[in-house]
Structures are given as C-alpha cells and as structure tokens.
Amino acid sequence: MSSDxxxxxxxxxxxxxxxxxxxxxxxxxxxxxxxxxxxxxxxARGFLDPESTDEQIAAAQERSGYRRTTGVYDASGPMADSPVASIASWVAELTVPGGSSIPSCAISAVTVAPTHRRRGVARAMLEGELRAASSAGVPVAMLTVSESTLYGRYGFAPAAAAATWKIETKRAAWIGPRPEGRLDFVTRETARELLAQLHPGVRGSAAGEIGLDPAWWDGFTGLRPGAEHAGAKRAVRYADATGEVRGVAVYTVRENHDDFTKSTVSIGYLAAVTDDAYAALWRFFLELDLIAEVHAELLSVAEPLLWMIADQRAATVTVTDHQYVRILDVPVALEARRYGASGVLALDVTDPLGFARGRWLLTVDAAGHGSVAALDGAAPADAVEVALGIEELSAVYLGGVSLATLAAAGRVSSSDVAAASRVFSWHVPPRLSIWY
Known part of the structure; x- marks a missing residue:
C-alpha cells in the first residue's frame, strides 16, 4: 500500500x-x-520547539502531503480548534537483512499536551495507528523516539542502534585508503539532487534504513523555506576516477574564536555508495585545515572509519538506541529478510495486542531464505523451540540484537539458543542515518 x-x-x-x-x-x-x-x-510545542513561522508552515504543507496526520481535540477547552495530541504516519520501505525492503508504517510527531496526560490518549493513538496499519496489510511499524521507555508496551523494541562520534583530528592520523577520484565543493542545490540520487544505494547497504520522500533533502541542505542558519551548510562531493559521482556530504563549521586552529566541523549527512567514496569523504573531514574536532551522529556501530585512523582512541564513540521496530505480520515480515544460517525454528510468540500472537514454524534454507507457516500441534523433531514476546522478535528482526543476548537477559527461552541465534544473525549491523 502506498502512502497516498x-x-x-x-x-x-x-x-x-x-x-x-x-x-x-x-x-x-x-x-x-x-x-x-x-x-x-x-x-512544535510538544517537542519544545518555538512556534513555526508562516513561511515554515507553508513549506511544511507543501512537503508533507505523503503523511497521514491525526489529532485529538477537546471541544470543552479554550483552544478547541487546536489538538491536545498529535500523531503522524506514512508507509515507507524498510531495508531488511539481505538488501530487500518491506513496507512499514513510519510513526512520528507523537505528542500529548501535559494538560491531557493520564487519560489514555497516547495509548489510543498508538494502538489506533497499529490497527490502521494492520488492517491495511502493512506488516511492520517503526519509529525513532524521544522518550525511550514509552513504546515497549505497544510491542516496539530497539532494533538498530546509532553511534555518535567525536574525533580529535591531530590524534587520528589518516591511515586509510587514498582513492584516485576527486573531491569538489558543490552548491547546496546540487547537494540536494545528489543526495536524492545516491540515497537508494545507501539505503540498500544496511538493514534499518528507510526510503525517504524527496522533501527530506531540502531539510538536510537548508533549502526548506524558513530554515535557520541555512547559509552555514557546506557541501562536498566525491567523483571516482571515471567521473561518476559516488558520494556527497553536507556539513557545518563552528569557529573557535579563541583559537581558530581548534574549530569544529559537524557532518550533517554523508552519503557514500562505494568504499572509495566513504574513505575520500572521511579523509577530507579529518584533514581539514583549522579543524581540531569532527562531530558526526547516527553512524553505524561498526564504522570502517575506526580502522582508517592511526589512533582509535582519538575517537570517542557513544552508542544509543535509535530505530525501533514492531512486527505486525509475522509470516510476511520474517519471509522478507535473509538469515545468517540454515535451520528450523518453532517460534512461540506472545503479543498483548494480538497482531503477531501464535506459533510459527520458520524454515531457513542453505541460501538464507526463510519460509513461515502457522504451527498447529507439536513442532517437527528437528525444530529448535524458541519462546519470546513480540518485543524480542522485533528486536532481533534487523540482525542487530542477538537472541543469545536476550536469552541471557531472561527475555527469551530456547531449546538451543546458540543455533537459533545463528539463524537470526546478520553480518552487517543495522543502522538508520536519520531521525523521523
């Protein structure tokens, strides 16, 4: 189903x-x-932002037509024409292990006014959005969160972590590849077009990434009307030896007025579809004149960059939860991804909201392709039994969380947790390079 x-x-x-x-x-x-x-x-109020200007509102209306927006209204209040709670959603493609994608309900803009808390508003909105997605045949829901403790009760689980990096450039010392292509500055308008062109390749490289409406690139490049400090954004592209553009990055610089040689560069978005592009762009930032520190967030927890610098302690890396996933349709979701090992798993899934509840037989062949069938009665003799909740199944879905870890935490039980963990594993950690 499309967002329309x-x-x-x-x-x-x-x-x-x-x-x-x-x-x-x-x-x-x-x-x-x-x-x-x-x-x-x-x-805006719910996320502690200032009021939007007329220009910003007009830009949002022009660029948000793909979203399903919902409000909760209180006719008895003094601002009856303004909602007391909000939620937005749309259908986006979620990349899963193996490089394919699955339609997923992306949920955003969840707010409840402090004056209307403890009245079941958030629960009604979240459960309502999940039921709407399920009824439309959307097999997965997903979100990024401001308050991480709120969404487990609805079956969401952190499935892709994100890393924030701070790198001391003098200590780092580049030892990585030195590609033969060339780097050039480009306008923000050009960067916007390049981001839109390159993102599909970026999205296919790691589970957890999602398809984006073209309007997103206006935000990254400061081209959305009313954007603050838009002129501070700079862009650079990488073209390989054949002249093909393979990477682009948008960044800002904060000067250190006490010592101009100790300024800071912050990378807003770096898109690289080849290893050479990745190396060339990161080397550019680490060797920039007058820069003492490089900042970047929403990176993978296994960035190759760590092995491209001479002193790994030059990088301070902080890892946190980021992309949350909630499976709604077990057979469709599990058959969409690839697996790290063959095996037969009998999954006993509990789900308080009922969407994914049941016993399911997952059979994975030697090529990592899985098939799922409802399981009635006893499991086959060669099946590994796995009992888990929908949170746990959603957590391991993208391959970034091990079933063995959840079993050790008392969240999963299995007749052979090592075998089950090998099946659900994936060799590339998931990531998500945006907030939504």
Missing part, C-alpha cells in the same frame, strides 16, 4: 470510541486544510 492510500484510511474506530467516551474527538487532519497549521504548532 494509507493517509486517507479513517481513524481506528476502537480508539475513536474510547476517546469519545472521555469527551475527546479523534480525527484525521488534512495537510492542505486550515486545521493543519494549528496541528503543526501543537507538534
């Missing part, structure tokens, strides 16, 4: 009725309507 179809699905009736019993109105908000600016201001 998904965004017009009516709100979930169960959640609408539950909120109506509390005097609240749960309804869709048309991005093109006069209700949307007020919805957008409520989202």
């Amino acid at each position: 179809d998904f965004r017009t699905i009516p709100v979930d009736e169960t959640s609408r009725s539950r909120l109506a019993d509390g005097g609240l109105d749960y309804r869709l908000v048309d991005v093109a309507s006069e209700d949307y600016p007020r919805w957008l201001q409520v989202v």
